[in-house]
Amino acid sequence: MVTAADRLRDAAGLAGCHARPPAAPDEIDGVMPAVVLEPAGVVDVAEALRWASSTRLSVVVRCAGSKDGWGRPPRDVDVLLRTTRLDRILAHEADDLTATVEAGARLHDVNRALATRGQFLPFDPPDAHLATIGGVLATNDAGPWRHRHGTSRDRLIGMTVVMPDGLVSSSGGRVVKNVAGYDLGRLMVGSHGSLAVIVSATFKLSPVPPDTRTLRIRANRPTDVSALLDQLRQRQCEPDAFEAHVAHGAADEVVVLVRYGSVTAAIDDACRETRACADLIGAATATASGDDADAWWRAHEAAGAHPDRVQLRLSWKPAAFAQATEFLTRVAGDIAFDWIGRVAVGSGVLSLGGDDVEAQARIIRALRTSDVFGHVVITRAAASLRRLVDVWAPTRGQLALWPALKAACDPHDTLGAGRGPL
């Protein structure tokens, strides 16, 4: 019988991996790892994984832990590999609008550094103040900026990973246009650390807009939200974000936040057009910038992130926003919910109240089988609920490919401790 102490003793031999015993915050969804490793460079990650896979240990990768609720309940975890010390910005080529950063770097720190040259990485997932680059990539999580800038997969141009057997592999490159070889970087985005460990990535950046402004529009019914979006399209307005918040029981009111970022004259035009569109649907409108606007955005995010509720990530048909609202209201019955998301993209989060896991499971199943919603992933829930309904619910296409992909990348099931998706 190998004990945690034995593991720790073995791991101590890995120079540069900073092996230590676990502490309370290292618990992974109720399971305590035997050892925590904190490698500081790609060579150390490779050494750690070579050791772990050849000894048939199970490894979970984590950085800040802002997305720790994701996944199925884990099996035993031998090694927690923390990327915290991989936190450097390796390059910022401002004249190329690109940057290469390590996986453990915090999004906020990276963006603070890039801002000195008027550039940024347009990712704003929930809990962005905690999020790391590796975490954003591994989960492909996104926020309101998704509307204009896409997800981290869209901005990625190169990646270096370590495969479970220690093979270090780079794909893509540092230039914004490149079709040489397989796009393994984009493949890894969304894999939740179940195929390889992301060490660093290169992105196409965005210029920080010279000015921004937010409009808050209180639509009186869900169909008005679609009408508003349609009107803005007709008028060729190009918002940076178009978000809605639908709250359980709040009559039919939908709170919409629209943000513009551009030169001031263009924002003036866009805000005028948007107010005119809001007038057409008889919605009350307010405008803000700076701290006031930030407060609206914080409240918006918080609405979808009640700490003690079930949280889901989900997609819907953008044009079916009103049907989706109606469907959700019907299946939720008297269970409280808040649904926030990108109306034009059809993706966002749903937070579900109550403590009846059977009822929650019923709602999740209903959403998964509806014609308007899909890609319903449980991102936070009691283990009891996660045993009733699968966290991931892969599609047929995914079921056809995931096992072979997992076997090819991680033949000994070293990574992920069964948390999935692969």
Place this chain on the structure above:
Amino acid sequence: MTPPAPRTVGPPGFLETLRGIVGAAHVHTDPQALLAYECDALSHARALPGVVVLPAEAREVQRVVIACAEAGVPFVARGHGTGLSGGAQPVADGVVIVLSRLTRILHVDLPNQLITVEPGVTNLAITQHVAPFGYYYAPDPSSQQVCSIGGNVAENSGGAHCLKYGFTVHHVAAVQAVLPDGRLVEIGSDLADEPGPGLLALLIGSEGTLAVITRVTVRLLRRPATVRTLLAAFDSVDAGGHVVSDVIAAGIVPAAIEMMDALAIEAAEAAVHPDFPRAAAILIVELDGPGAEVEAHFAQVLDLCRRRGSTHIDVAADDAQRARIWKGRKAAFAAMGRVSPNYYVQDGVVPRSRLSEVLGRIRALEASSGLRIANVFHAGDGNLHPLICYDASVPGETDRAAAVATEILAYCLEAGGSLTGEHGVGVDKACSMPKMFSPDDLAAMQRVRRAFDPAMLCNPGKLFPTPRLCGEVPGPYRAHATEIAGVADRW
């Protein structure tokens, strides 16, 4: 003359099986008919297939692939054969699956800005189909009138306007594909952000080596409010190159920035008379978006051009003038035939901030090699397309042109760039892959390939360096655990 001996393809009965699937009229084995499929637009890389099949729909494609898988015969998917890297070059005596009969537009969903088509539909046909409603499909390869959307997906094709709008990978929502073992699967969906690893992104740009695409759903965009186009002339290529990084560094992302040098201008003038100024270089900059933003950025770009000493600036006053500028740009490639009997097109990428430097090295190479080199390219992305002019009737010149093309790629890689920005690796650059990727990088890609195609039947011999194609493959091959265990073996 004795007729050529009938060729055998696959095991006995294989051709009959194929005929049973698609109908005898759509199975070609006659050498004369096969000649048409010997190569794509990289016309020097040829191989004669054993049989060409033209299925009519996805189910037929699936049955053809199943037949190939059962018979162990390699197959190559082919769209409209405009590829420039030999991706659709047949495997000698193998099967070519031509998708050109799959040309239906299956579903148009304007409210959700999606359109679903069969892979043989041309790129331009998609835009034409939705243009009356104010929508378009953004990626615009110069070959858009003739290339297939399936080929675009396989090559992750780009175009002049990809600077702002991204490449094929940014615009595909879902595909239906036949896996090499014959399973028909959907990857991606109408809904955004399918969870899990990016299988769709992996498939895009995999050059037909992982699956045969039988249906494609792409996103449509609305036309922008305002478009402004300018043409600025410079008395050095250097100055033009600097303007490109100045614009990017100023936080402006134009819809397109294209550059042409003197020789490219001369060729375009000879062909379509766009009335370009005679200059060492011209830049075409197009901005689009909301009116006030475009105006502000346009003024900035004009200023940046002047600061770098632009000798002449034309601003397109209307759509007709804009069309004339683009016509001159798009004609440049084909027009090279007017200034040189033969030319070789290279496709490499450099960081935008290194454009001037690399263009300078290319100019020096032009002088030392004695071969004229025209540059007409997607400057905003740093995607170079040097056209190396030569005369194949002069002994040795063809080889010298090829050597010059290879040298230019080396410059791109030394500057931190890429082997290819849009034409793909195919057979053309398979042997160059080790110059950009380490043996371990390539080994990881091979693992993924094996997950899809353990029997190595789906477009084998492309994209990766092989001993057959490249002689000694540099670097040690790293066997994977499953190989050591004897589960799978090497190509």
